Amino acid sequence: MSKITIGHKNPDTDTVCSPIAYSWFLNKKLNLKTTPKIAGEPNKETQFVLKKFGVPTPEVINKFTEGDEIILLDTNNPEELIEGVESTKIIEIVDHHKLVGGITTNEPIKVTLKPLACTATIAWQIMKNAGVNDLPKEIAGIMLCAILSDTLKFTSPTTTDEDKKAVEELNAINNEDLDKLSSEMFTAKSDLTGMSTKDILTVDSKIFPLGGKKVRISVLETTNPQNALNMKADLLAEIIKMKAEDKSDYFFFFVIDILNSEATLIVTDDSHKKIAEDAFGGKFNEDFLKLPGVVSRKKQIVPPLESAIK
Template sequence: MPPPAVVTGTGHAPIRRATTPDRRILPMTIKVFGHKSPDTDSTGSPLIWAWYLSEIKGTPAEAVLLGTPNTEAAFMLDRWGFEQPTIIEDVAAGAPVVVVDTNNPAELPAGINDADLQQIIDHHRLVGGLETKGPIDIRIEPVACTATIMWKMIGKDMAQAPTAIKGAMLSCILSDTLEFRSPTTTQEDKAVAHALADELGIDIPSYAAEMFAAKSDVSAFSDAELLRMDSKAYEVGGTKFRVSVLETTSPGTVLDRKASLMETMPTVASEDGVDQVLLFVVDILNEESTLLVPNDLVRDVASRSFAAEAAGNTVLLPGVVSRKKQIIPNLKV
């Protein structure tokens, strides 16, 4: 028979705590997750940290996702033999959680501030708005990838990491740095990636090309799914944007759909509670972006933010490949 349970928590979503036959309460499993619209880093980093907590620290932990992983993340899962983590919509009050690859409440479950947030590991700017039950462990560093931070935090215990965990870590770094093309790339990211590749016997250019090919295959996705695939909410000057990025080695495949993508933008904006969707199609190989320009608002954003004038319904932005470092910080209305 399963062990009895005790109920904790508050409100309509109590937490059932398993107990042993002598009524000792068993440790609750920590849920580890990244942001909504999970990319490779927000898919791989929860797996890495859940392994570390469970296998090295002896604390039960489970990697979960806040949405369907993108095609590159799905490739990573398959390549290294992971099952896709469970997708959750919310977290229960009082449930122990660790947040990775974000600290933005808008990218997290609605109930995040009622959960027991125990740790944040991230490489983005500090947004604010998260509340905790007490002091917590926070690690935010200016590197390109959460997995780079984790590699340093795990330290000598990386010697015990299975091949799949090392493969996920390498995949996260190559994805977030665009194989070291992104201006967010640091020497630490490069050093960790090369060390992992050497251990795994992986040729970085060949493996990165496989990853980017998987990321570029978006033929099965609807326009709305593409607009939400790698997307973050951001407000500037009172205007709410959904800033979407599609990184690809075949930008023409996406740009061939620009008319229908722009037609779908108002619907996505309305459903997601924002004023405008901004879609940047990032050409990984040529290190440039194309911003779709469906209206005068976006035309003004392009002019004010990037000193770029739209030619028709697109504007080319040479050298712009990073949402975190080049797009979001420069947005003006």
């Protein structure tokens, strides 16, 4: 039995770094004995961030132990959690996603949800309100990177003034060149070396119930979309396979060009094309649909797809 800070499966930089930072806060300021863990291997961007700031990679776990006390960061969705969560005690939640409603508790707990781009921003606000003024350089650094990652360096429409302010406050400690740091992070994220097609399709992948259908939506954020687009044939074959394994109705894969703020949608067949054209307008060129300005799954991809499927 232990106290664990942890995020969602298919971990991204926010869901790895926020639990590390929040664990520091809980231990140092509230005298809890928590340990950050991660629900899957960190991606290359996250590896770069942890290495840059000299922060050890948390232990990867794939199930909880009965009686574990859990502090959830960056999710309030039981379906995004590793196995065994029903036998744990959830003692706090910090998140920036919509309220999914699947988690109940036996007693009152602390829950902090805000509609910001990044959980690390909320975590920082909680720390600041608690009077924290001695954030270690490495913790400030990884929180800062989480926000740069989730906002695509402030270009994503999910970005709020509160996220920008948090970056400013956090970077007062390290004084990083944010353009350079973002560029290094996004280059690391764009390195597909050693990744299988399945790895590429699951870097950031979620299944949504949309209009009564089960819909997988994967995104790949990259500074070099051509690397992935060149693999089209292999990706399409893998999508067909994964869709059958999932028993999902649709699978949409978006390669997001971070530098040029443009998504390219890849689909396997005409039924997907029809929905996508209804959702986004435009016409497919072979199996590609270019979507200028589209970078956010939450704000720009899920809502139109949901309307089109309905």
